[in-house]
Amino acid sequence: MTIDDRRLRERTAQRRLITSTARALAEKESWDVVTTRRLSAEIEYSQPVIYKHFASLEDLAEAVALEGFDELTDALTHARRDASPEDAVGAVARAYTSYAIENPALYDVMFTRVTRLSFGGDDAPPPLPAAYGELRAAVAMIAVERDIDILTEVLWAALHGLIMLGRNGRIRPDKFNERISRLIDQFSAR
Template sequence: MTIDDRRQRDRTAQRLLITLTARTIAEREGWAAVTTRRLSTEIEYSQPVIYKHFSSLDDLVEAVALDGFDELAAALESARSDSAADVQLAAVALAYLDYAAEHPALYDAMFTRSTSLRFGTDETPPPLAAAYAQLRAAIDSVSDPRDPETLTEVLWSALHGLVALSRAGRLRAGREAERVELLARSLQP
């Protein structure tokens, strides 16, 4: 291994440690607790090392969000591929809700915090596109003859609304499967 290869490996490991630590703190205490001072204390790197990888805390949150989109895409793909065609949509919807419930701070970074990450543009990062593609794939089996892009946006909006309302205690507990089943049926042709 060359010196440059080792340096790159070390930089990659540092970046991963910073993002994982930020995510851990956020899941435990919320994003307000994630500061460069706190990160430097937790991981025993100086603040300049953190700023060498991320120009701001917003950049760090975006990196964490991108990791989350990779994970969400994998969870949705697994739910879709492990389900029969007639229940794929409901399985994907439940997987989405489960992911949001299991990772609330990460979900905030992905969907509710202000970021420069954008869907539906030429600059959409691959992890965002991959997560969206899994929702779209679940919709493809029920969209005919309707516009699958619009149906995917409706599904995504409904799921995000269910997450937000559930987290705020605005919906009755324990009814997620019933809601998802009703949503999936309503999107059927």
């Protein structure tokens, strides 16, 4: 192994440690505690080492969000592929909500924190359209002659709304699964 290969491997490991520590801190306490000083203390790297990988906390949050989109895409892909065509929307909807509920701080950085990540344009980082693509692929199985993109956007918005309203105590928590089932039924109706 060359010195350059070893350095690259070390830099990759450092970067991974920084993002995983930021994510763990955010999940445990909140994104407000994720500072370079706190990360430095947690991982025993100097702040300049952290800044060598991420020019700002915004850059770090975006890197964590992109990792989250990769994970979400994997979860949605598995759910869709393991379901029959008529059950794909339900499987993907449940995988999406489970992911959001199990990773609230990560979900926040992906969908509610202000970032420079662009969803709608051609410059969107690949993990963003990949996650949307999995939702769209499930909806396409039941869309028939309906506009797939509109249906996908409505499903995504409805899932996000149910997640956030439930998490913030705005709707009855004991009815979450029933709401998801009703939403799936509405999407599956022709």
